[in-house]
Amino acid sequence: MARKTAKALPRLLRLKGQTFWFARDLPADCRPIFGKKTWLTNLGTADIKIAVQRRDTLEAETTQAFAAMRAGTWNPSEALSPAARGELYRETLLALSSGSEADPDALELAVYAAESERDAYRGPQKGAFGDALKGSVEVDRHIDAYLITIAKLAPATIRGMKGHILQFARWASEKKLRLDAVSRRIAGQYVTAVIDPMHPKTAAAHLGSLRAYWGFLHRRGHIVGADAKGGPWADQQIEVKGKRVERGDKDEARPFTVDEVRTLLYSPFPPRMAAEFAPQLIDALTISLLSGMRQEEIATLWVEEVRDGVFDIQQGKTTAAARPVPIHPSLLEIVKRRTEGKGPKDWLFHELTEERDAGDILGKRFRRYRVALGVDDMREGKRRSLVTFHSARHWFAYNASISGQHENTIGSVIGHRPDKKKITFGVYIKGISEEQRQACVEVVQLPARINAA
Incomplete structure (x- = not known):
């Protein structure tokens, strides 16, 4: 069933939640090689200007990929965008530098490979790879992967948790903050400015959603220096402020008459x-x-x-x-x-x-x-x-x-x-x-x- 949007998006862009995706249909002769009808790439941004820039880069890359498919020289690893490759390197480096099986020699080689690939890129591609390598991405960059892990929850619960995360992501974007910059101090500022004024139940749910998301980010290696219990949100306390009781304050949802x-x-x-x-x-x-x-x-x-x-x-x-x-x-x-x-x-x-x-x-x-x-x-x-x-x-x-x-x-x-x-x-x-x-x-x-x- 076709879905209408309030405003037409620029070509080759789709909006899923608050995140833009690159979507380009493959030529018929390339589909059997690629295995899918459409080339989809998460652009990792809610900013349409940045999305358009990354779209232009991917459009050129996919055109080259189609030519390589026809020539029989296409490598499936080329389907990864610079940002995606930067994330893969980041995960590899984190794995090699932690745990009981840390390997200094392998780590040194991986660092050299990551730096070499970064230097091979130019312009926006280099920036996208470098940002992903150091974890400097939008707050909601990994929300789609997170939602898959909570898919068994009730739909209303998932909608609520997603809404809480996206609300913080918008706040962070307005302040030009990226995921790696969200410290305990930044989390405290958000709690004071946004969460504290909420109804206590709403505030608790909102804070719980952010703790759960950060726990996922920690488990997947997307953030470092935190823990699986909520990172910068773990010990944040909601300030319940006293206020004058007005008429209707205790009114709750009721049955129909x-x-x-x-x-x-x-x-x-x-x-x-x-x-x-x-x-x-x-x-x-x-x-x-x-x-x-x-x-x-x-x-x-x-x-x-x-x-x-x-x-x-x-x-x-x-x-x-x-x-x-x-x-x-x-x-x-x-x-x-x-x-x-x-x-x-x-x-x-x-x-x-x-x-x-x-x-x-x-x-x-x-x-x-x-x-x-x-x-x-x-x-x-x-x-x-x-x-x-x-x-x-x-x-x-x-x-x-x-x-x-x-x-x-x-x-x-x-x-x-x-x-x-x-x-x-x-x-x-x-x-x-x-x-x-x-x-x-x-x-x-x-x-x-x-x-x-």
Whole structure:
């Protein structure tokens, strides 16, 4: 599916996150030799001017490479850019200079080889090689490799961690700081200027993301003189500043009201939104209201995970997220309609199959939907509305609770970790029966239409 961008990028450039990439399609006769259709190189910068300079260099290099492929003289090692070769030399030098197997003679030869290759380059190529050799690259230079290592985390968690790293990368770029210049003092300046003013929970998450990224950089040898526990961020403390308590300061996300649920379920679909979104939004909302499932869980369900009267959640935000959720009787029509004629690996919400992040797209579409219908609750000093798609999950838990369901049973249905301080007689540890979960689900009912007979 083609994706639109707000502004066309210069030729041969792509933007992934905040980093520019060089992308050039290979001539048809060169593809079998190269093994791929497109030559992709991470340019290691968020600055478009630098990206264009490096693109021009790579364009000349790839043109030469295509000629060499046709002549049968191409060496696959030539596919590496000067920056990539500089990183390889850096990793080699670090390996040879540390550990119990350090080899002074091999190190001396490697240093000589690195210096010789650096001197062979000219202009921007020489600068790119030299910067990579000494680790002087953009802060987010290695973020794509890092994201691969945390791919098993929940999508929302990955988005948050990536956002924190990129926010610091932008701050560092504005101050013309590169990765090798991030010291404990620089980290402290960022904590004071950016992290301290945040809400304590947001601040802790932000700092944790930076510690984790620096731990990865240390393990991969991209930084030296630090450790695997967060480098310059390891001992940074968040300053919790006291402030006057104002009205609304304690307002938290809340469940939908009965009237809000009626509005969301029974109102005519907003004319300014694409009508094709109506089934996915109403169906997903209804499932969440009657199961307490998260938007990511609903959006990515496979048909084979809807069986034997349950939504069989296999993965999620926490270890407690993997669980069977009984299918409410009022959801049988939706389930039948969405599974009919599909294979086991097809998505229940097939409309979202091609989306890069199905849960996030569903959440954004739902926000537009509820705001268009006037279901919103923005408070002064709050960045987000107190009602979101997650409010359907709160609505389920609240209605199950006021109907007499035990909190441990509700927790087992919605996938919450048990609160060990509140567990009595080992109820949660022994497990909740299928009958208890089924009763918990069925006790929750949707409000009737106001005009119902």
